[in-house]
Amino acid sequence: PLLLLLCAACTRAFPARPVTGDLDENVQLAEEYLEKFYNLDKDGVSVYKNKGSPFSEKLQQMQEFFGLEVTGKLDSDTVELMHKPRCGVSDVGEYSLFPGRPAWRSDALTYRIL
Template identity: 50%
Template sequence: MLPSIVKAILFLPWCLALPVPPGTDLKGWDFVKDYFHHFFLTKKELPLLTEGEQIRFLQQFFSLNVTGLLDKQTLDMLRRPRCGVPDVTDYSISPGRPRWNKLTLTYSIINYPFGMKPSTVEDIIYDAVSTWGNVTPLIFQQVKGQDADIKISFWDFEHGDDWPFDGPGGVLAHAFLPSSETPGVVHFDKGEHWSTSYRGINLFLVATHELGHSLGLYHSGNQNSIMYPTYDYQDPRTFQLSVDDIRRIQQLYGRKMFI
């Protein structure tokens, strides 16, 4: 059975768009099928959709021009660096609204990426958790070692959770929801060029996104949201959560009370 969000989008009026023409680049189609399987459907569900339906779904999901054609705009979007958390969640695993049942959360940084001082990484993670703490009653405390609610680490390729990394570009990081078997676990691809600026991949932006998952947020379809699945650089010095981000995190934990 297809996830409800997939069925809902597939039965929108644009489902009558033109079919995919013959002679389409097979390499491109293989990439799209792998992408669709990885982030949206299982291999068992994938044959239930035609190639044209898969393309139209992706175009609708990412707010692109819905044509059903594998065009440059669509491929460019799918090839952008992104979070490894699937876009259509299996709600049988994480029903309802997953959240922590407490407001004081500890976090630890297990190891560090190449080319960054540990103190720099610690400052960045502090800023990222503070971004969510500034709009909720959540209080974050850094601790040492593995005994923490949120555990942050950097890994290369296969690292034991069935979500292998792929080196520079592609999948940047992933995190597990509070209701999962490994709540609060946040993994970053150690092969990325992590940075504090627009060069490479900005660690603050990705950390803020992944911490959103670790607090219970799914991906957002709002391109202004930090929880949008693909990476887009913003200046961390002027960064602010979107209205959508604030509304959703406050639905889980409430508003911050100022004295």
């Protein structure tokens, strides 16, 4: 029984740590972070709500991208990651030399060797 408890303690079996510090500051940080790197559209209104909100969906996307536990809730691991320095490039942009995924109109190819 002790070995099982020890194994559970070393895994992610326990819930994520709750957010520490000022919740309003952390929510503001998270909204700004998700706007900048995950295209969160909040239209000047706070969008911090429960599951199913745009905030929660973008937070889940961010947590999955960084390999965190995907909860859609603002926990201390997520806030800690948001405080780390990083480049200014978005994580979810469409990066392509040819936008719109261009393709040949036909799959028949004719060629000749000169």
